[in-house]
Amino acid sequence: MKIAVLSGKGGTGKTLLSVNLAAAADNSVYIDCDVEEPNGHLYFKPDDVITEKVSVWIPFAEEKKCIGCRKCVDFCKFNALAYIKSSLLVFEEICHSCGGCVLFCPQGALSERKKIIGEIKHGKSQNTTVITGILNPGEASGIPVISTLLDNGPHDNQVVMIDCPPGSSCSVMESIKDADYCLLVVEPTIFGVHNLEMVYELVKLFGKPTGAVLNKCLTQTNPAEEFCSESGIKVLSRIPFDQDLGLLSSNAIIAVREAPRYRELFTELLNLIEQEVQHEAAANS
């Protein structure tokens, strides 16, 4: 069962939820897809960490063979190539590694070389396998790191928690595309609701079963609760604005492993999600 945790804005509780839900499961995998700033590993402090490099293919031209026909330049939809003064300029950070330019070159002047853009770390923390994606600073796109992260598997019979990047852009789409369930975390602010609206539109587009967790709940009216009820989003849990929980988190302690009441809270939520996924599977079968 793959559960993607997402929210429009940062700081609403994606990592809090994904880490604690993974820790609450008997046998789980935690995958940190927030490759620009992965932080789940700070909580898990995994052992036996193995690192694997992630690379992409970038074209390069052999100038002697190039006749300047510009078929590659015209082909590239992303405009990653320019032909200036009898030589080909390649803008690596714009290239999407599709390989089309190489196929189109009538002279066989183009070939590809590997460019390392990041790495993946695998480790173990009690009952959880911790997999972290890290994009090298300065790289434009984390998508190749995320797709490599999610190719690991199949993780049969395990609870897989996918900690998504914030926002609703391509990197989030890549993170949720194989998820069985999308869990939307939202804080009780107008800004939070605005961003929830954007991610909700995204998960609807993907046709994913979805539920929400209202985090940092206060006693007054919650705009997030209102939005969920108007949009028909099922609210699975309401986590109160809790100083103890905040303190544990800011000290990089996994609440589930620390206090029974938090284990109870997150186990209950995990069970609810499992039921939702089963309902969905039954409804579609």
Place this chain on the structure above:
Amino acid sequence: MKVAIPVDDVSMDTNICISFGRTPYFLIYDTETSDAMFLDNSGAAIQGGAGIKAAQAIVDSNVEALLTPRCGENAAEVIRAANIKIYQTKGNLLRDNLQAFSDGELELLDDIHEGFHGGK
């Protein structure tokens, strides 16, 4: 000298366009003969790499200088690889800038911005 300038409209009375890569037109102007030709910027509305595409078109039009209010780093790399000088325009009017350039009053643009690239 042949120069290129991003402009808002097909007219000598138009304004300089504030964007290089996303300008609707380029004026290709010969300062000696006063020959003027307006070039459609085919990359004005493309998703990404607009600066590179526009710069390629400028290079292909064989100009020796580009007059622009600003320029992104990818476009600048293409322009510089072709040994085309980049001058910074002053104010809005095209005519004023052509005059200023002829009078040697425009300075080389050295503040190249990082570009306004969306997520991908």
